[in-house]
Amino acid sequence: MKLTILGGGGFRVPLVYGALLTDRAEGRVTEVVLHDLDDSRLYAVARVLREQAAVVPDAPRVTATTDLDEALRGADFVFSAIRVGGLEGRANDERVALAEGVLGQETVGAGGIAYGLRTVPVAVDIARRVARLAPDAWVINFTNPAGLVTEAMSRHLGDRVIGICDSPVGLGRRIARVLGADPKEAWIDYVGLNHLGWVRGLRVAGRDELPRLLADADLLGSFEEGKLFGVDWLRSLGAIPNEYLHYYYFNRETVRAYQQVEKTRGAFLADQQARFYEEMKRPDAAALTAWDRTRAEREATYMAENRETAGAGERDADDLSGGYEKVALALMRAIARDERATLILNVRNQGTLSVLDADAVIEVPCLVDANGAHPVAVAPLPDHATGLVCAVKGVEREVLAAAESASRATAVKAFALHPLVDSVNVARKLVEGYTDVHPGLAYLR
Template identity: 95%
Template sequence: MKLTILGGGGFRVPLVYGALLTDRGEGRVTEVVLHDLDDSRLHAVARVLAEQAATVPEAPTVTATTDLDEALRGADFVFSAIRVGGLEGRADDERVALAQGVLGQETVGAGGIAYGLRTVPVAVDIARRVARLAPDAWVINFTNPAGLVTEAMSRHLGDRVIGICDSPVGLGRRIAKVLGANPREAFIDYVGLNHLGWVRGLRVAGRDELPRLLADPDLLGSFEEGKLFGTDWLQSLGAIPNEYLHYYYFNRETVRAYTEVEKTRGAFLRDQQAQFYDEMKRPDTSALTAWDRTRAEREATYMAENRETAGAGERDEDDLSGGYEKVALALMRAIARDERTTLILNVRNQGALSVLDTDAVIEVPCLVDANGAHPVAVAPLPDHATGLVCAVKGVEREVLTAAENGSRATAVKAFALHPLVDSVNVARRLVEGYTEVHPGLAYLK
């Protein structure tokens, strides 16, 4: 099978390729095509992949190209992990938002809206090209904001685009571990939108083990989310929220922490990865060693400001291994080989969550087989969660409308309606600030 990776010069591509190297089954991926707009980054990542494959017999072949149509033709799967505007754009998203006293995180709040506004037009163009050049391909979307971008692409690809995220997987794994359960044998009752969901149950052999966790403060406070949110708040919720909900539940503290840091997350990654890609220009550098070292630092500093605000301390070593590449591989295996499995994915609602319409992309457990991902019907959310999900989905829809129509007024509306942007005037200033720094938003009139 042929796998095309869009954003093939991206730093995390070796995670995907490393997962492919572990797959020895029939019908596995045998050809990988990397596509990126930056040829030097493609070359750097290709070096890392070559070192990964050096001792693996019959490793998937790797080619690289800057021609998108060439990359897509004949693809069986397309993995989309593009970053429109690069990490410089992410740093600008954070800076402009913080100047207005609101959150600039890349998927949440003002930063997520800005990122979506410049990414959706590019993602839609990709979806149209896939429909034309590789109509039988399955698109696996990891491009952020993942739920929003997946919904934009689904309008052209239907259910053949599926969004993935490692956050729910990591959360479920941590809960199962604390409860002494095997994550592979547990059903995780998770529901919401991307980066806006809650674990409401964890069933093992038909028994929900989550109440046992919520009833034990010591057990509850022993893992990442317990430390991040605090045991009292988790017990009040009666659920375990995705870590990204910390931006909502502790917004003032998080904005203050982000304002006080020497570098925002985007600026840190921009500088860190610039150093890595510069290092890759030296032929005597061990590409894999340099990549491993850079990745370890990247993962260890993930959500550092939130953990500092909560007094959560350093991340556990087990949480530094990512996981989205394993979700991607499991998804491809299930579809290509009809290896039926259950995964938490971003898919069209299809009636699974009654409060949203059929085409709304949600993040829920899905049964996956050769015909794709089928969302499992889930019980209604409590009122506080329903309100938040509906409000943020409404914002996503305004972003999609603004991207489609090029409407500046609709973009202002998207910012103003977000729960973490507290003023229409702030929304107007955000649109002004973002259009000044992002050439990709010149379409807004």
């Protein structure tokens, strides 16, 4: 099978290739095509992949190209992992938002809207090209904001585009671990949007073990979300939120912490990865060693401001291993080999959550087979969660409308309606600030 990775010069691509190297079964990926707009980044990542493959017999062949159509032709699977505007764009998203006193995180709040506005037109162009050049391909979307971008692409690809995220997987794994259960044997009742979901139950052998966790303060406070949100708040919710809900539940404290840091997350990653890619220009550099070192630093500092605000301390070693590449491999296997699997994915609603229409992309457990991902029926969310999900989905729809119509007024509306912006005047300043720094938003009129 041929796998095309868009954003193939991205820093996390070796995680995907590393997962492919573990697959020795019939029908596996044998050809990987890396596509990127930046030749030097492609060269750097290809070096890391060569070192990964050196110790693996019959590793998937890797080629690289800057020609998008060439990369897509004949693909069986397409991974979309692009970052429109690069890490400099992410840093600008953070800086402009924080100057107005609101959150600039890349998927949540003002930063997520800005990122979506400049990413959706590019993602739509990719979807149209896939439909024309590789109509039988399955698109697995890694690109953030994942739910929003997946919904934009689904308007052209239908159910052949599926969004993935490692946050629900990691959350379920942590809960199962503290309960002494095997994550592979647990059913995780997780419902919401990407980066906006809640675990409401974890069933092992038909028994819901979440009440036992909520009743035990020591267990509840022993893992990442317990430290991040606090035992009392989790008990009040009666559920375990995705870590990204910290931006909503503790927004003022988080914004204050972000305003006080020497470098925002985007600026930190931009500097860190620039050093890595610069090092890769040296022919004698040990590519895989340099990549491993950089990745370890990246993972250890993930959501550092939130953990500092909550007094959560350092991340546990078990939480530094990523996971989205494993979700992607499991998804490909299930589709390509009809190996049925249950995965938490971003797919079209199709009536799963009655408060949203059929085409709204949600994040829920899905049964996956050769015909794609099928969302599992779930119980309704409580009112507080329903309100937040509907509000954020409404904002996503305004972003899609702004991108389609090139309407600056609709972009202002998207910002103004977000719960973490909540001011029309601030929304106008955000649109002005973002259009000043992002060439990718020049289309807004």
